[in-house]
Amino acid sequence: xxxxxxxxxxxxxxxxxxxxxxxxxxxxxxxxxxxxxxxxxxxxxxxxxxxxxxxxxxxxxxxxxxxxxxxxxxxxxxxxxxxxxxxxxxxxxxxxxxxxxxxxxxxxxxxxxxxxxxxxxxxxxxxxxxxxxxxxxxxxxxxxxxxxxxxxxxxxxxxxxxxxxxxxxxxxxxxxxxxxxxxxxxxxxxxxxxxxxxxxxxxxxxxxxxxxxxxxxxxxxxxxxxxxxxxxxxxxxxxxxxxxxxxxxxxxxxxxxxxxxxxxxxxxxxxxxxxxxxxxxxxxxxxxxxxxxxxxxxxxxxxxxxxxx
Amino acid sequence: xxxxxxxxxxxxxxxxxxxxxxxxxxxxxxxxxxxxxxxxxxxxxxxxxxxxxxxxxxxxxxxxxxxxxxxxxxxxxxxxxxxxxxxxxxxxxxxxxxxxxxxxxxxxxxxxxxxxxxxxxxxxxxxxxxxxxxxxxxxxxxxxxxxxxxxxxxxxxxxxxxxxxxxxxxxxxxxxxxxxxxxxxxxxxxxxxxxxxxxxxxxxxxxxxxxxxxxxxxxxxxxxxxxxxxxxxxxxxxxxxxxxxxxxxxxxxxxxxxxxxxxxxxxxxxxxxxxxxxxxxxxxxxxxxxxxxxxxxxxxxxxxxxxxxxxxxxxxxxxxxxxxxxxxxxxxxxxxxxxxxxxxxxxxxxxxxxxxxxxxxxxxxxxxxxxxxxxxxxxxxxxxxxxxxxxxxxxxxxxxxxxxxx
Amino acid sequence: xxxxxxxxxxxxxxxxxxxxxxxxxxxxxxxxxxxxxxxxxxxxxxxxxxxxxxxxxxxxxxxxxxxxxxxxxxxxxxxxxxxxxxxxxxxxxxxxxxxxxxxxxxxxxxxxxxxxxxxxxxxxxxxxxxxxxxxxxxxxxxxxxxxxxxxxxxxxxxxxxxxxxxxxxxxxxxxxxxxxxxxxxxxxxxxxxxxxxxxxxxxxxxxxxxxxxxxxxxxxxxxxxxxxxxxxxxxxxxxxxxxxxxxxxxxxxxxxxxxxxxxxxxxxxxxxxxxxxxxxxxxx
Numbered sequence: 001x002x003x004x005x006x007x008x009x010x011x012x013x014x015x016x017x018x019x020x021x022x023x024x025x026x027x028x029x030x031x032x033x034x035x036x037x038x039x040x041x042x043x044x045x046x047x048x049x050x051x052x053x054x055x056x057x058x059x060x061x062x063x064x065x066x067x068x069x070x071x072x073x074x075x076x077x078x079x080x081x082x083x084x085x086x087x088x089x090x091x092x093x094x095x096x097x098x099x100x101x102x103x104x105x106x107x108x109x110x111x112x113x114x115x116x117x118x119x120x121x122x123x124x125x126x127x128x129x130x131x132x133x134x135x136x137x138x139x140x141x142x143x144x145x146x147x148x149x150x151x152x153x154x155x156x157x158x159x160x161x162x163x164x165x166x167x168x169x170x171x172x173x174x175x176x177x178x179x180x181x182x183x184x185x186x187x188x189x190x191x192x193x194x195x196x197x198x199x200x201x202x203x204x205x206x207x208x209x210x211x212x213x214x215x216x217x218x219x220x221x222x223x224x225x226x227x228x229x230x231x232x233x234x235x236x237x238x239x240x241x242x243x244x245x246x247x248x249x250x251x252x253x254x255x256x257x258x259x260x261x262x263x264x265x266x267x268x269x270x271x272x273x274x275x276x277x278x279x280x281x282x283x284x285x286x287x288x289x290x291x292x293x294x295x296x297x298x299x300x301x302x303x304x305x306x307x308x309x
Numbered sequence: 310x311x312x313x314x315x316x317x318x319x320x321x322x323x324x325x326x327x328x329x330x331x332x333x334x335x336x337x338x339x340x341x342x343x344x345x346x347x348x349x350x351x352x353x354x355x356x357x358x359x360x361x362x363x364x365x366x367x368x369x370x371x372x373x374x375x376x377x378x379x380x381x382x383x384x385x386x387x388x389x390x391x392x393x394x395x396x397x398x399x400x401x402x403x404x405x406x407x408x409x410x411x412x413x414x415x416x417x418x419x420x421x422x423x424x425x426x427x428x429x430x431x432x433x434x435x436x437x438x439x440x441x442x443x444x445x446x447x448x449x450x451x452x453x454x455x456x457x458x459x460x461x462x463x464x465x466x467x468x469x470x471x472x473x474x475x476x477x478x479x480x481x482x483x484x485x486x487x488x489x490x491x492x493x494x495x496x497x498x499x500x501x502x503x504x505x506x507x508x509x510x511x512x513x514x515x516x517x518x519x520x521x522x523x524x525x526x527x528x529x530x531x532x533x534x535x536x537x538x539x540x541x542x543x544x545x546x547x548x549x550x551x552x553x554x555x556x557x558x559x560x561x562x563x564x565x566x567x568x569x570x571x572x573x574x575x576x577x578x579x580x581x582x583x584x585x586x587x588x589x590x591x592x593x594x595x596x597x598x599x600x601x602x603x604x605x606x607x608x609x610x611x612x613x614x615x616x617x618x619x620x621x622x623x624x625x626x627x628x629x630x631x632x633x634x635x636x637x638x639x640x641x642x643x644x645x646x647x648x649x650x651x652x653x654x655x656x657x658x659x660x661x662x663x664x665x666x667x668x669x670x671x672x673x674x675x676x677x678x679x680x681x682x683x684x685x686x687x688x689x690x691x692x693x694x695x696x697x698x699x700x701x702x703x704x705x706x707x708x709x710x711x712x713x714x715x
Numbered sequence: 716x717x718x719x720x721x722x723x724x725x726x727x728x729x730x731x732x733x734x735x736x737x738x739x740x741x742x743x744x745x746x747x748x749x750x751x752x753x754x755x756x757x758x759x760x761x762x763x764x765x766x767x768x769x770x771x772x773x774x775x776x777x778x779x780x781x782x783x784x785x786x787x788x789x790x791x792x793x794x795x796x797x798x799x800x801x802x803x804x805x806x807x808x809x810x811x812x813x814x815x816x817x818x819x820x821x822x823x824x825x826x827x828x829x830x831x832x833x834x835x836x837x838x839x840x841x842x843x844x845x846x847x848x849x850x851x852x853x854x855x856x857x858x859x860x861x862x863x864x865x866x867x868x869x870x871x872x873x874x875x876x877x878x879x880x881x882x883x884x885x886x887x888x889x890x891x892x893x894x895x896x897x898x899x900x901x902x903x904x905x906x907x908x909x910x911x912x913x914x915x916x917x918x919x920x921x922x923x924x925x926x927x928x929x930x931x932x933x934x935x936x937x938x939x940x941x942x943x944x945x946x947x948x949x950x951x952x953x954x955x956x957x958x959x960x961x962x963x964x965x966x967x968x969x970x971x972x973x974x975x976x977x978x979x980x981x982x983x984x985x986x987x988x989x990x991x992x993x994x995x996x997x998x999x
Contacts, residue, residue, distance in 0.1 A: 030401035034394075058804065105986045112747055113989050116940055120981045123933070127975050130522060133493060139523065140415030140495045141389070144422070227419040229389050235933070239811065246808055271383070271398065275348060279819040286812040290795060293805040349827045493971070521970045524930070526921045529722055530965035551922055553829040558920055561834065561848035574828075585831050 004175055007308045011301065012254060016164055019261070020157060029152045034268050036156045036224055038261040039163045043217035045244040045256035046163075050170035051210035052242075053251035054179060055203060056186035057107070061118025062241050064102065064125055065095040065211040067233035069218025071129070074142035074228035084148045087219045095215025099207045107203045119235055126233035141229030148223045159220055163257065166213045171253050173209070182206055183251075247288055249298025258297045339379035340372075340645065342632065343405030343429075345395045345420070346624075348384045351577055352412050352435060355625030357382055358617045360409065363632035373636050374645070381405055387412070387549065389419035396420045400427035406645060407432065409631045412624065413549065414438035414496045425451045428647060430654070432635060433457040434627035438496040439464050442671040453651055456672040458634055458661075459627025460596055461683070463500040465676045466571060469683040470500075470544065470594065471507030473569075477685070477698045479513050482707070484541040488517040488566070490531060491546030500546060500571075516540045523550045532564045545570040553584050560587035563712045569685070570594065578620035581692035590710045592687045592697060597626045597663040600696070600704075605662050630661040719962050721842060725851045727958025728858030732913040733931055734938040734950040735862060736906035742945030743882040743902045746796060747803070750810040751910055751935060752928025753817040757784045758911025759918035759927065760821055763832045773835055777915050781908045788907025789900045797896075814928065821925035834919040854916040861909060862951065869947070878902060882945065930974075937981040943991030952992060956980070 019039070023032040044066060052059045069091035076087045098121075106117035129136045136142070149155040173179060181202050184192050193199050222228045231237070244263055248255030266284070270277045288296055344360055346353040357380070364378040372378060381403045383395035392413075399405050400423075408424065411417045412435035421444065424431045431454055433441060439462045444452040460466065478484045489504060491497040497520065505515050516538035521531060535543055543566050547555065552574035559568060569592025574580060576595055581588050599610045599620070609629060613621045621629075638653035639645060659666050664682060667675045674681050685698040687707055695705035737751050761783050765776035791813055799805040834850040841847075869875035880888040881898045889895045914927075921927075938957055942949030957980060961973045984991060 028401040028404070030397055033397045033401065037394075058807075109985060109989050112944075113940065113985055116936060117982060117985045119933075120937070120978045120985075124975065124978045124982070127978065130493065131971050131975070133498070138493060138495065138498070140418055143418050225390065225393055225419065226422045227389055227393075229415065229419070231388060231390070235929075243808070243811075246804070250804070268394070268398075274382075274384075275823065277384075279816075279823055282812065282815045282819050286809070286816055289805070289808045289812050290799070293799055293802060349822060351828060519969070522974075525970050527726075527965070527970075529718075530962070530970055533718055533966065551829055551924075553831065554920070554922055557831070558848075561850065561920060577828075583828070583831055585833060 004171060005305075005309055007305045008254065008301075011305070012164075012167070015258065016160065020160055023153055023156060032152045032156050033224075034265065035261075036152070036159050037221075038264040039156070039159045040217050040221050040224070041241070041244060041260040041264050042163050042257040043159075043166050043220070044214050044241050045248065045260040046167050046170060046253050047210045047213040047217075048241050049245040049248070049251065049253045049256035050174060051182075051206045053245060053253065053256070054174060054182035054186065055206065057203070058112075058115045058242065059118050059207075059210070060115040060235070060238050060242070061102070061120070061122035062210075062214060063233050063235065063237040064098055064118065064122035065214035066218040066221070066237060066241075067122065067125060067129075067228075067230075068098045069095045069215030070222040070228040070232050071136070071142070071218075072215070073219040073222035074145060077145040077222075078142045084146050084223055087223070088148075088216060091215040091219035092212045093215075095211040095218065096208050099211035100204070103204045103207045107200065107207065119238065122233050122238060123235060126230045129230040129233065137229070139230060141227055143227035145223055145226045145228075147226065148220075155224070159224075162216065162220065166216075167254060167257050170209070170213070174253055178202070178206075243285060243289075247285075247292075247296050249295030252295070252298035255295055255298035255301070259295070262297075337376050339377040340374075340407075340639075341379050341381055341403060341405040342635075343399035343403060343408045343410070344380055344382045344628075345385040345392065345399060345408060345410040346382065346435070347386055347412050348382060349386075350412070352573070352622055352624040353384075355617075355619075355622050356410055356412075356434065356628045359613070359621060359625040359628040360632055362613065362616065363629045367632070367636050373639055374643070378632075378636075385410070385412075385416055385420075387416060389416050392416035392420050393423055396423045396427070400424070400429050405429065407635055409434060409628060409635070411435040414441065414494070417441050418495070421452065421455065424454060428454065430454045430635075430647060430650060431456065432631040434459045434631050435624045436496070437461075437463040437466065438499055439673070440495070440499070442673045445671040453672075454647070456654060456668060458631040458666065458674055459681070460623055461676045461681050462673055463496040464503055466594070466683060467500040467503035468507060469676070470504055470570065471511065473594075473683075473685050473698050474504075474508045474513055474544065475511030476700070477707070478542055479511060482542075485512065486514045486516050486539055486541045487544055488519075488535045488538055488540035488542075489515060489544045489546070490517075490519050490521065490535065492523045492548065492550040493520040494523060494549060496548070497546045504544070504546075521550070526551060526554055528555055528558045529562065532559065532562055535566060536564065540566060542566060543568045543570075545572055547571065547575075548573040552580075556584050556588045556591060560584075560589075560710075563710075565710075565713060567710055567713070568592070569687070573623075575688075576622050578622075581688050586692075588688045589690065590687065590708050592685050592707070594683045595686050595694075596623045596681065596683065597621075598684060598686060598694060598696065600702070602663050603660050603665075605660060609662050626662050630659075630666060633661075634659055634666060717842070719959070719966050721847055722851075722966075723959040723962035725847075725855045725958075726962055727955045728855045728862075729913050729917055730931075730934060730938055730958050731862055731951050731954035732858050732909045733935040734942065734954050735865060735947055736909040737935045738939045738942070738945055738947060738950045739878075739902055740906040741939070742947075743878055744792075744899045745803070746792070746810070747807050748810050748906070749807060749932065750791065750813040750817070751906070752930075752932030753814045754784050754788055754907040754910035754928075755914040755931050756821060756925070756928035757787060757817065758914030759832065759923045760825065760830070761911070762915045762918060763825075763830045763923055766833060767831070773833060777835075777912075780915055781911045784911035785904040785908040788903045792900060792903040797899075814932070818925050818928070825925065827925060830923040832915075832918040832923055848920060850916075850919045857912070857916055861912060865905070865909070866947070874901070934977050937977045939991075940981055941984045941991055943993040946991070946993040949991055949993030 048062050072091045072094040073087035076082045102121045106114050244260040245256040248259030273280050346356040360380050368377050383399050385392040385395040408431040411433045414436040417436040437460050508515050552572050571594045575593045638650050642649040642653035664680050669675050686694045687697050689695050696702050697707040740746050740748050761780035762776050765771045795809050835853050840849050877893045881895050885895050938953045942953030957977050960976050964976050965973045
């Protein structure tokens with residue numbers, strides 16, 4: 001097993017520390033709220049990167065796991081009035097179930113086919129939520145969820161902790177034998193199969209792991225927003241996550257998490273541009289995607305710490 | 310003769326007091342009004358413009374409790390996630406004293422718990438779902454901050470529409486078979502059952518009642534179904550959906566059934582020209598029109614058109630009223646303390662632009678004679694808007710679609 | 716029944732125009748162009764600008780708009796896509812960014828309200844008791860004509876032969892003296908142009924708003940997959956299947972289910988026969 005470079009661990013701890021301490025110097029809960037959303041996107045992006053970044057099977061339907069986790073939390077709160085803490089493990093289970101249902105038939109597909117299958121699956125779920133509006137609340141969705149932890153600051157630290165656990169977990173897996181196999185599958189699947197590796201098992205298992213953390217993030221999001229609605233299943237959300245992983249440096253995992261935080265912060269900070277906010281954001285994105293095809297975060301970090309490796 | 314010293318002393322005291330007051334006022338800072346709205350839509354633009362107008366009027370007369378009013382806008386788009394972010398920004402970051410805005414019921418519903426947590430008064434001026442104010446009674450301590458100034462809620466609108474169906478369509482035009490078509494949004498889902506029952510009770514035969522997806526772009530299957538149902542009039546309930554395409558496709562296919570109902574996009578003053586005149590004979594429910602509904606109506610209308618070049622949509626009217634409702638309540642409470650202002654707001658009895666404004670027990674604006682009501686206006690030739698219902702406000706005859714002859 | 720036949724034909728023709736362009740650029744240049752929907756939107760908006768703001772007659776505005784968008788597509792390919800050609804993911808992402816940028820630009824310039832483009836033909840025509848607007852019939856006729864023309868070009872001209880050669884093996888084609896880069900540009904122009912034309916034809920009776928390109932993009936993607944990436948006849952047949960099933964569902968059941976049809980069709984195809992109806996086994 002490859003050891004995680006100590007410099008990366010140090011960097012990670014530093015970032016975590018800064019993130020945890022920043023809200024204490026802020027004058028209002030606003031920043032805490034923004035950072036909570038940043039952290040949740042970090043969970044989604046890093047778990048996407050684990051599966052798709054390593055295997056090269058781009059998952060264009062990540063929103064499926066986000067939405068299913070969120071709606072599970074939503075149903076448990078509004079239909080069955082259960083304690084919000086139960087929604088966390090429930091969301092994980094539901095998301096993993098979805099990954100099995102969609103993953104089994106589609107993971108044998110190559111290239112853009114898997115991407116499209118996942119995209120269609122999440123779009124189907126979005127449609128169904130709208131069609132069966134009597135049960136799912138339709139376009140407005142479910143609202144009236146209770147927060148898990150009332151204090152915004154403590155909830156933020158809780159989410160941050162989960163982000164740290166997620167990134168650590170998948171990074172360890174990525175550096176272990178598992179990661180090696182996933183990368184091998186990206187390289188040449190046929191050879192792996194010929195070498196006797198159970199390629200299907202690894203692909204599905206990594207999708208399940210990705211889905212588990214993502215579903216958890218979805219539930220956390222639901223209990224922060226205190227409502228869930230169909231846009232959570234939309235292709236826009238999937239694309240946002242992919243962009244984050246891409247800007248972070250596909251395959252680096254920590255890059256995806258950092259990029260997620262940076263990009264989410266960017267959308268909030270650009271509010272000063274008023275109507276031009278999304279335009280500036282899109283242009284910035286285009287510049288990054290064009291000039292830095294390898295991503296922004298991971299290559300920069302590696303360059304900065306090259307001497308220390 | 311007053312001694313020069315006394316004169317000088319008096320002068321100095323006067324000067325000193327003025328200076329101190331000026332400093333005091335300046336240090337107290339402005340009263341901030343937060344405007345969460347969909348800034349890229351016409352409803353959002355009119356919300357901001359009307360707020361500006363109202364705020365400038367109040368500031369010109371000395372402000373509120375001696376302090377100037379200031380506006381802070383945040384884009385809530387039509388997406389609940391952005392909506393919640395907008396509320397958080399306004400309350401936690403900008404620390405506004407009151408929130409005036411809203412449009413999409415779903416977004417407002419999502420924002421409610423966050424508004425309640427921020428303990429900030431919210432005057433809704435755009436969203437119609439009754440669920441928004443339902444919690445005021447059920448959980449007063451947490452949700453007492455929520456008021457709705459405009460529009461009258463969907464249930465009231467449904468009853469007004471029923472009145473139109475029974476009075477005008479069945480009574481005057483003798484149409485007994487109607488079809489109801491609405492976009493699949495919460496406020497419509499709240500409204501249609503009341504509509505169906507009211508129409509049926511009034512003796513009309515509801516041949517078809519269907520919801521369609523808000524993002525539908527091809528209505529030909531829908532028109533075909535309505536035609537087959539034998540309905541004589543089609544009641545539409547549209548807000549976010551593509552009224553433009555709906556009307557254009559209706560006109561192009563020359564569907565032999567007149568349409569009318571609640572169509573928010575059709576309330577825009579330039580809707581008629583925007584669809585190339587294809588909205589002719591569509592009847593639209595409005596809250597205000599350039600007519601002497603109250604002494605304030607025409608001056609407000611003309612001033613708005615002069616400053617912003619377009620007639621206001623309902624959110625513009627509502628926002629202007631809401632700012633004055635708030636200012637008046639603050640004056641009566643003589644303080645900005647939230648609970649005191651809430652108590653004062655509950656007793657509001659003010660003449661607004663379209664009628665008197667009073668709130669019921671769930672802080673929802675009341676409807677009835679002299680209060681806020683719907684009027685039904687029809688697009689006729691040359692983009693004229695003719696009031697066709699209620700009878701006492703009628704300004705002209707109702708026409709049929711041009712291909713049906715008169 | 717007749718209604719479904721006629722309206723289904725109109726839908727299919729529009730979908731076919733969109734899908735063919737998409738599959739062409741993929742088959743030839745291996746570019747999954749996520750900005751394809753933007754070409755559709757730009758075509759409609761360009762027609763709107765020229766007719767409403769510049770006052771040009773529709774017959775002039777339409778071909779001009781097609782030209783403008785085709786040039787835009789060529790520029791995008793030349794300056795944004797070609798430098799990134801080694802990585803398919805990079806190309807995907809940059810075309811995605813372009814589509815987002817275009818949508819935002821349209822939002823800012825034209826606002827979010829739906830815009831009106833006048834119809835070419837204003838009359839209503841009745842075919843066997845079915846009312847249909849003249850504009851829709853025009854869309855159908857032009858669509859079929861364009862597809863036929865495309866087929867003729869590819870099968871009968873030298874340019875078409877060159878395009879086929881490049882799609883089979885770009886390197887070998889280059890060795891044979893075919894200017895592959897120029898072929899890429901030409902194919903991109905055709906792809907963008909057909910998408911723009913589709914946008915112009917439907918704009919009088921469908922939406923013209925900044926995000927109008929997203930849904931057709933997803934549908935085009937779906938059709939191309941079902942028909943087989945890189946196969947034009949496959950796209951046409953898939954477009955027919957999808958167009959008709961959507962129309963049938965809309966008339967017989969409810970409009971709410973129409974979107975579901977294409978999505979389920981895609982998933983079904985992917986599970987049963989991933990290369991699509993006429994696709995070659997994916998070479999990657």
